[in-house]
Amino acid sequence: SQQGEEDPQALSIQEGENATMNCSYKTSINNLQWYRQNSGRGLVHLILIRSNEREKHSGRLRVTLDTSKKSSSLLITASRAADTASYFCAISSRGGSEKLVFGKGTKLTVNP
Amino acid sequence: GAGVSQSPSNKVTEKGKDVELRCDPISGHTALYWYRQSLGQGLEFLIYFQGNSAPDKSGLPSDRFSAERTGGSVSTLTIQRTQQEDSAVYLCASSLVSGVSSYEQYFGPGTRLTVT
Numbered sequence: 001s002q003q004g005e006e007d008p009q010a011l012s013i014q015e016g017e018n019a020t021m022n023c024s025y026k027t028s029i030n031n032l033q034w035y036r037q038n039s040g041r042g043l044v045h046l047i048l049i050r051s052n053e054r055e056k057h058s059g060r061l062r063v064t065l066d067t068s069k070k071s072s073s074l075l076i077t078a079s080r081a082a083d084t085a086s087y088f089c090a091i092s093s094r095g096g097s098e099k100l101v102f103g104k105g106t107k108l109t110v111n112p
Numbered sequence: 113g114a115g116v117s118q119s120p121s122n123k124v125t126e127k128g129k130d131v132e133l134r135c136d137p138i139s140g141h142t143a144l145y146w147y148r149q150s151l152g153q154g155l156e157f158l159i160y161f162q163g164n165s166a167p168d169k170s171g172l173p174s175d176r177f178s179a180e181r182t183g184g185s186v187s188t189l190t191i192q193r194t195q196q197e198d199s200a201v202y203l204c205a206s207s208l209v210s211g212v213s214s215y216e217q218y219f220g221p222g223t224r225l226t227v228t
Contacts, residue, residue: 033216033217035219041201041221041222041224042219042221042222043155043203043205043219044219045216045217045218045219048215048216088155090155098143098145098160098162098207098209099145099157099160099168099170099171100145100147100157100217101157102147102154102155102156103154104154105154
């Protein structure tokens with residue numbers, strides 16, 4: 001399957017702590033994207049990292065990509081209660097159309 | 113509006129009826145995608161439109177599902193003879209696509225379809 005698989009499935013932390021979510025995949029990718037979803041609707045794009053990139057930052061978010069291990073990680077630093085959401089990685093495969101194949105997500109709970 | 117819009121936001125229909133779901137992409141975005149999200153299945157790709165190219169229909173689960181995109185903008189996803197397993201949130205997204213460059217996809221709020 002091309003599907004990305006997130007790990008862990010669920011994560012509960014205290015405000016101020018860092019949260020790390022991992023994504024593994026099986027195919028060659030064009031790019032890998034991370035999305036956040038609140039309350040089962042409204043997917044919000046966080047970061048897109050291309051296959052020739054190794055790390056990207058956006059505010060409190062840091063994404064790494066290791067194409068040799070076919071894995072990516074999303075780090076949220078100094079977490080806030082508002083970061084509580086489900087986080088998905090999505091794969092755009094090399095040689096395929098632009099469709100995204102999503103993992104099943106990590107449900108993050110940040111406790112105040 | 114600045115974002116992707118979808119209508120209706122909620123739809124309840126009886127098994128066997130046909131439904132149409134609408135998506136208005138962001139102006140200027142050449143690519144449009146349909147996905148669905150259901151419990152236990154996660155987010156599944158359905159269909160992808162890019163410009164005047166033939167759509168990628170590889171994700172459509174059966175021939176009861178079809179979609180069209182008129183004038184390179186608005187898209188309609190049609191489900192004929194709905195079944196209970198079609199119950200899900202149907203999400204539309206749009207993006208820029210330019211040559212070999214890929215861009216992030218912007219998602220609409222979705223249509224929650226319930227088949228009774």
